[in-house]
Structures are given as structure tokens and as C-alpha cells.
Amino acid sequence: MANVTLRNVRKTYVGGFEAIKGIDFEVGDGQFCVLVGPSGCGKSTLLRMVAGLETITGGEIDIGGRVVNQIEPADRDIAMVFQNYALYPHMSVYNNMAYGLRNRRMPEPEIKTRVEEAARILELAAMLDRKPRQLSGGQRQRVAMGRAIVRQPKVFLFDEPLSNLDAKLRIAMRVEIRKLQRRLSTTSIYVTHDQLEAMTLADILVVMNGGQVEQIGNPLEIYQKPATTFVASFIGAPPMNLMPLRSDEIRSQLAGDSRAGEAGILGIRPEDFVITDETITGGVALGLTVEAIERVGAETFVYGTRQKEEQGVATTPGELPPGEIIVRIPGAVGPAIGERIRAVAAPDKLHLFTADGRKRIGS
Numbered sequence: 001m002a003n004v005t006l007r008n009v010r011k012t013y014v015g016g017f018e019a020i021k022g023i024d025f026e027v028g029d030g031q032f033c034v035l036v037g038p039s040g041c042g043k044s045t046l047l048r049m050v051a052g053l054e055t056i057t058g059g060e061i062d063i064g065g066r067v068v069n070q071i072e073p074a075d076r077d078i079a080m081v082f083q084n085y086a087l088y089p090h091m092s093v094y095n096n097m098a099y100g101l102r103n104r105r106m107p108e109p110e111i112k113t114r115v116e117e118a119a120r121i122l123e124l125a126a127m128l129d130r131k132p133r134q135l136s137g138g139q140r141q142r143v144a145m146g147r148a149i150v151r152q153p154k155v156f157l158f159d160e161p162l163s164n165l166d167a168k169l170r171i172a173m174r175v176e177i178r179k180l181q182r183r184l185s186t187t188s189i190y191v192t193h194d195q196l197e198a199m200t201l202a203d204i205l206v207v208m209n210g211g212q213v214e215q216i217g218n219p220l221e222i223y224q225k226p227a228t229t230f231v232a233s234f235i236g237a238p239p240m241n242l243m244p245l246r247s248d249e250i251r252s253q254l255a256g257d258s259r260a261g262e263a264g265i266l267g268i269r270p271e272d273f274v275i276t277d278e279t280i281t282g283g284v285a286l287g288l289t290v291e292a293i294e295r296v297g298a299e300t301f302v303y304g305t306r307q308k309e310e311q312g313v314a315t316t317p318g319e320l321p322p323g324e325i326i327v328r329i330p331g332a333v334g335p336a337i338g339e340r341i342r343a344v345a346a347p348d349k350l351h352l353f354t355a356d357g358r359k360r361i362g363s
């Protein structure tokens, strides 16, 4: 049981590349923290620094009240689960799980108890004599989890543990990992570039970009109130529609909105549009020509382009670049390609940001 605290943590690689530019956050005892961000944002570097596999250039990492900057990985009381599982191919499942404990000279009866308990939890009890090659991808991943569990560490660290699995198995394993973590209440830090995995697993979500934290918090709060346009477009699929607010006509639609003065960018989530000819007071209406439709069964994605010439709605030519807008509607209905529609969003669905996208305006 442990908190993990990062204080102004920095990493400059040999050669001078600054991969982590001063990061602060705390993961409470038993919480599940997910680091998410695009490729190269530094999330693996940060996780490896917590693990002790990468040196720390500046700041402090504290695990369970102890600064671990100078402490060897083996002495940090953490267990890491990697993307490639890193199982020993010539060893049985049992021995793979027991290996780390034997290295610590734990008595065999204690090892047996721990391995059997982990195997029971992970439904691997019938497979303890098999070699990794005789297992499916999902089962191998569970052995890798088992190896972490038997250590009974203070902290689990996961580095994209599901990325080698097919889509269906990923979802199943995602649910299993979350259930397991709740059951064991072990503080966890999990790295992924998959925003859906991040949303569904996290108690605390840390959205990273370019070696810095863009936003940190509860995943739903981040979804509902993204702090920057980067977060707005990274969290949520399809992403939030973002439009520069150069048009006086859009501005006039926003006239009653106290936030409008400072705003340079308007954001609307695809699911927050309604296709209607009616007007919603204080809302925004966009005239769209439907370019493409994706029906996935439970919902339909409508891809439209803004019409420059639409009267009273979108834009005046030259003022607001027409862009593609995605509208998400429930069910398998929806307009036809080429049709002109009016997509309307209510005032409480409008996200406003400064022109540089770095700041959210209002609540």
C-alpha cells in the first residue's frame, strides 16, 4: 500500500533531448492512474523513471513516503507488466511466476501458496505446467500479470500491456485488469496511447503532450471539461469538432454568451449536435452538406462540410474556413449523402477556448 508522488520530475536524455519537462502529480493509495498521450509524449519514459529503469535528471519520485531517486529498481517494491510479456520461453507457467520470488530466496512453500493463489485469481490453475508457447496471447498476458501479483508489490506499473492483443481480447483483459486491481487495491500506474482504455481504467487520468501534463483529473471531468484544445481532440472518439471563431455570424450567435469575448476557438462534441430546423436559444447552428455517412449499428456518424453561403447560419466567405464537422446520432437512421442539414448545439454544450487553444474559457 503506497502513494506515488512526482515532484517537478525531469528527464533530459544523453545528447540533450528534454523528454520530461517538469511533472507533478500524486497517485493516492490504491488508485489506478493512467498516463495517456500520443506517441513520443514521454509516458514510457516517465513510467520507467518510476520503475528505476531510467535515471531521473531533476525532481523527486516518492513511493510510500520514501524518495526513490537513488534506489535500485529491485528495491523499490514495484512490479512491472510489459507489452511483450517478457516471459521465459523454456520455463513453465509455474516457474515463470515463481522466478522472481526464488531470486529473493523466498521459502518454496510460501512461493507455492502465492503462485497457486495468483493462478486461481487469474484462472490459470489448469495451465501451470504449460510453457508460454502453449498459451494464447491473453493467457500469456495473464501469466505476466501473475508474475507481478505474486510479488505483492506496493505499486503495479503497466507499460501498454494489452497492445499485442486483438481488439476483442483487449476489451476483455481491460475489464479483468480493472477488476483485479480493485480486488487487490494496489496502487497502479498504467501507460497507454489508447484514449478509450485510458477513460475506462483510470481513477486519475494524466493527459501528456510533449513531455508535459496537459490535464490531470477524473476521466469524465476531463471529457466534460477539457482544459485545452489538445485534450479536447485527444480524449473522445470521434474527436471534438473545433472551429476557429473568426466569423462575425458565429460570434453573433454566441452574443449572449459571457465567455464569447475572450474566445478564439469553439468546440462541440459530435454527440452534442441535434439535427433540426429549430433554433435553440443561445446555441449554435451550423449548415452542413453531408459528405459521408458511417452506420455502425447503434449509432451513425455523419461527416458534413460547412456551407459558406448558408443564409443566417454558418459563415461569410473568407471569414470562417469551412471545415469538416462530425455529428454523431443514435440509431441507424440519418440523412443521405449530399443532403443539406442543420446541426444545432445547445449553449451548455459549447466549449470555448482561447485562440491558441491553451486555455479553456469559463467552467
Ligand SMILES: Nc1ncnc2c1ncn2[C@@H]1O[C@H](COP(=O)(O)OP(=O)(O)OP(=O)(O)O)[C@@H](O)[C@H]1O
Pocket (backbone or CB within 6 Å): 013, 014, 015, 017, 019, 037, 038, 039, 040, 041, 042, 043, 044, 045, 046, 193
Ligand atoms: N534513450 C533515449 N535517448 C534519447 N531520446 C529518447 C530515448 N528514449 C526515448 N527518447 C525520446 O523521448 C521521447 C519520449 O519517448 P517515450 O518512449 O517516453 O514516448 P512514449 O510517449 O512512451 O511514446 P510511445 O507511445 O511511442 O511509446 C521521444 O521523443 C523519444 O524519441
